Amino acid sequence: MPAIEIERQILPILDSPNQGARFYNPDLPASEPFVPGHRTCAGCGPSIQYRMTSKASGDNTILVGPTGCMYVANSSYLCTPYNVPWAHTQIGSAGSFTAGVAAAYEAMIRKGKWKGAFPNIICEAGDGSASDIGLASISGALYRNHDCLIICYDNEQYANTGIQASSRTPFGGMTTFSPPGPKVPEAKALYPKDLARMMAAGHPHCYVATASVGYPIDLMNKVRKGLNHKGAAFLMVYTPCQKGFVYETPRSIDLGRLVVECGLYPIWEWRPEKRAYDYSFRPQNMRPVSEYLKLQGRFGHLHAEHIAALQKFANQQWQMMGVQLPDALIQAADPKNQVNMAAAAEAEAVALTL
Amino acid sequence: MTTFTETKKKKVRINGCVASAQAAKYADVDVITAYPIRPYTATMMALAQMVANGELDAEYIVADSEHSQLSIAHGAASSGARVFTGSSGVGVQFAYELYSPISGSRMPVQMMIADRTLDPPGDFGSEHTDALSTRDMGWLMGWACDAQEAFDNHLMGYRIGEDPRVLLPQMVCQDGFFVSHITTDVELPDPGQVKEFLPPYKHPYPLDPRHPVSHGPQIMPEQGPPLQLERARAMESSMAVIEQVHDEFAKIFGRRYDPWVEEFMTDGADVVFFIQGGHAVTARFAIQHLREQGIKVGMVRLRTIRPYPTDRVNEVLSKFEVVGVIETNMGLGSVSSGGSLYAEVCAALYESPEPPLVVSFMAGMGGEAIVLKEFYWMAEKMLAAQKRGKIEKRTHWVGFEE
Numbered sequence: 223m224p225a226i227e228i229e230r231q232i233l234p235i236l237d238s239p240n241q242g243a244r245f246y247n248p249d250l251p252a253s254e255p256f257v258p259g260h261r262t263c264a265g266c267g268p269s270i271q272y273r274m275t276s277k278a279s280g281d282n283t284i285l286v287g288p289t290g291c292m293y294v295a296n297s298s299y300l301c302t303p304y305n306v307p308w309a310h311t312q313i314g315s316a317g318s319f320t321a322g323v324a325a326a327y328e329a330m331i332r333k334g335k336w337k338g339a340f341p342n343i344i345c346e347a348g349d350g351s352a353s354d355i356g357l358a359s360i361s362g363a364l365y366r367n368h369d370c371l372i373i374c375y376d377n378e379q380y381a382n383t384g385i386q387a388s389s390r391t392p393f394g395g396m397t398t399f400s401p402p403g404p405k406v407p408e409a410k411a412l413y414p415k416d417l418a419r420m421m422a423a424g425h426p427h428c429y430v431a432t433a434s435v436g437y438p439i440d441l442m443n444k445v446r447k448g449l450n451h452k453g454a455a456f457l458m459v460y461t462p463c464q465k466g467f468v469y470e471t472p473r474s475i476d477l478g479r480l481v482v483e484c485g486l487y488p489i490w491e492w493r494p495e496k497r498a499y500d501y502s503f504r505p506q507n508m509r510p511v512s513e514y515l516k517l518q519g520r521f522g523h524l525h526a527e528h529i530a531a532l533q534k535f536a537n538q539q540w541q542m543m544g545v546q547l548p549d550a551l552i553q554a555a556d557p558k559n560q561v562n563m564a565a566a567a568e569a570e571a572v573a574l575t576l
Numbered sequence: 577m578t579t580f581t582e583t584k585k586k587k588v589r590i591n592g593c594v595a596s597a598q599a600a601k602y603a604d605v606d607v608i609t610a611y612p613i614r615p616y617t618a619t620m621m622a623l624a625q626m627v628a629n630g631e632l633d634a635e636y637i638v639a640d641s642e643h644s645q646l647s648i649a650h651g652a653a654s655s656g657a658r659v660f661t662g663s664s665g666v667g668v669q670f671a672y673e674l675y676s677p678i679s680g681s682r683m684p685v686q687m688m689i690a691d692r693t694l695d696p697p698g699d700f701g702s703e704h705t706d707a708l709s710t711r712d713m714g715w716l717m718g719w720a721c722d723a724q725e726a727f728d729n730h731l732m733g734y735r736i737g738e739d740p741r742v743l744l745p746q747m748v749c750q751d752g753f754f755v756s757h758i759t760t761d762v763e764l765p766d767p768g769q770v771k772e773f774l775p776p777y778k779h780p781y782p783l784d785p786r787h788p789v790s791h792g793p794q795i796m797p798e799q800g801p802p803l804q805l806e807r808a809r810a811m812e813s814s815m816a817v818i819e820q821v822h823d824e825f826a827k828i829f830g831r832r833y834d835p836w837v838e839e840f841m842t843d844g845a846d847v848v849f850f851i852q853g854g855h856a857v858t859a860r861f862a863i864q865h866l867r868e869q870g871i872k873v874g875m876v877r878l879r880t881i882r883p884y885p886t887d888r889v890n891e892v893l894s895k896f897e898v899v900g901v902i903e904t905n906m907g908l909g910s911v912s913s914g915g916s917l918y919a920e921v922c923a924a925l926y927e928s929p930e931p932p933l934v935v936s937f938m939a940g941m942g943g944e945a946i947v948l949k950e951f952y953w954m955a956e957k958m959l960a961a962q963k964r965g966k967i968e969k970r971t972h973w974v975g976f977e978e
């Protein structure tokens with residue numbers, strides 16, 4: 223039997239003249255593949271991302287959910303928030319299970335066993351899955367170029383298991399596996415793994431991008447670009463976790479903007495056809511990191527030198543994107559120009575009593 | 577009954593690995609996923625060539641590990657594809673996490689095992705420990721003793737596992753090298769016969785955007801037991817399906833296997849070897865030779881270890897005075913301080929009114945052949961136990977004792 227040609231979906235890119243603007247009113251698709259009825263926290267960054275992503279993808283979609291908070295909080299037996307097929311897989315199987323789904327549809331459509339346009343196949347891996355235990359499986363899927371989109375919803379920690387450090391947890395981030403103490407006042411001593419650049423550098427034929435829930439249209443467009451790209455795509459999305467970051471629930475989207483504005487979460491695209499980064503995304507403002515840090519309890523223990531170290535790190539990120547640094551940010555990288563977080567003295571006092 | 581034109585049926589001379597690859601081709605699998613480890617690799621080499629030649633239309637995925645291999649298989653089967661994978665030795669272990677999720681989601685993935693010792697010490701040889709260590713994960717499992725039987729077991733495996741009353745994955749095992757790399761005559765069927773025997777795979781609830789389903793959501797503790805019970809029942813109900821499929825296989829292909837145990841020269845036997853896999857071929861020669869000398873010895877070969885044919889093992893082994901279990905696997909610190917087959921044989925015999933004496937032999941370890949004189953030595957030990965009415969000890973390490 224002759225092979226049947228596979229029809230691929232092409233999704234339109236949403237009109238958004240100013241990605242950085244605070245308010246916009248585009249025509250969003252009506253489809254809601256991810257509906258209420260799940261058990262995520264109020265203001266949950268990953269679930270906001272889930273809704274935007276699946277809305278951008280539409281109904282001819284299959285979702286794969288490796289173990290993580292978006293598995294445990296979203297799905298509970300006999301109740302499901304998914305209007306499209308969804309499957310759990312093991313935390314280390316993000317890329318591989320997804321590859322299996324994509325391969326099955328390639329074969330089944332080609333052999334006439336399933337009729338219709340190739341589904342949008344999306345894997346929603348947490349940063350623990352994507353940057354640690356499932357890293358090789360995702361690299362394998364990207365390398366082999368299965369037609370799928372792998373998203374790392376990056377809440378910078380293992381949130382499902384009660385806030386533990388992942389290799390995406392930032393320097394200074396307090397988690398239950400990286401607590402501050404007299405010996406380690408900064409809490410997390412290591413800098414985060416640059417997962418998205420690693421994926422772009424190692425799999426240059428793939429569409430790779432970073433995004434944040436603070437910029438919904440940019441996020442949805444990147445989802446669509448990733449899906450339209452014939453082959454594998456990888457998207458890393460900043461998704462704050464109020465439980466782990468310890469902030470006021472309504473501020474999730476604010477944090478999603480501040481993290482970009484302070485340079486700690488560079489937003490870019492890797493364009494596989496040009497084999498080049500696109501750094502044209504610009505937030506409305508540039509701010510010192512302290513404005514982002516001070517909203518979150520996980521950074522409450524930081525001393526002036528730690529804040530300065532994070533500012534230095536942010537400045538390096540701006541420079542990697544070719545952005546000219548204003549003097550204020552250069553000076554902010556000097557510990558003399560920083561003050562301890564309000565909670566630093568108290569945190570130290572508590573730690574000394576333990 | 578359909579009659580077949582026998583023109584396309586042919587005898588070929590191939591090894592166990594290639595027989596498995598041929599079976600996957602006849603089953604028209606949709607997704608194949610490979611990762612190299614000796615000795616099963618030769619199966620995937622053969623399939624890669626078939627795909628390259630255009631003889632088989634399948635997605636051929638070289639995975640980045642066995643864990644990924646089994647995850648790819650899980651994802652593909654969940655989407656409705658017929659899947660073939662395989663491994664050996666430590667590769668089987670590397671994928672361990674996936675065995676329960678695959679059987680728990682009731683995906684009839686098929687995995688070819690050409691068995692191999694575990695590390696240490698980086699030994700290539702055959703030993704059944706790799707697959708046996710996964711035996712309680714909800715996979716149907718059994719060993720072939722030659723390439724023809726391996727081929728047949730693959731086809732029967734798909735048919736049994738994909739049956740809506742079963743929906744369980746299958747490990748189709750053969751001894752590394754002794755079966756996987758020994759070339760013998762294998763009869764390849766007419767594709768029409770396979771078409772009649774094995775209908776296309778149709779999972780009732782695949783990941784299909786037109787009929788959305790959620791696979792594997794989080795459960796509360798009280799929801800666990802009913803799901804475990806269902807999986808246990810699927811394993812139990814597979815027994816009737818296994819018998820039915822073996823009958824149909826015999827009708828269509830003309831080769832009849834007892835689904836549970838092969839009895840060889842057990843008529844009038846006092847003592848029997850209880851064995852799995854390829855060493856049974858040598859055992860048959862040893863038994864013929866011993867019988868010529870008037871020694872009443874026979875062999876019972878276990879063909880299916882999951883589901884375990886408890887009643888059948890009890891019924892068959894109760895006829896004899898001494899049973900010598902040939903382990904070919906490691907059960908360190910187990911009931912017999914030897915292998916893991918002994919405990920199950922004894923458990924199956926517990927309800928026997930007149931149970932035989934049971935003794936365990938550690939033989940064929942690390943890929944060593946069990947040679948004729950070792951079978952004679954084991955027969956002597958069994959005869960001595962028969963005479964004494966008592967075993968000397970539970971476990972003998974063959975080749976390490978007088």
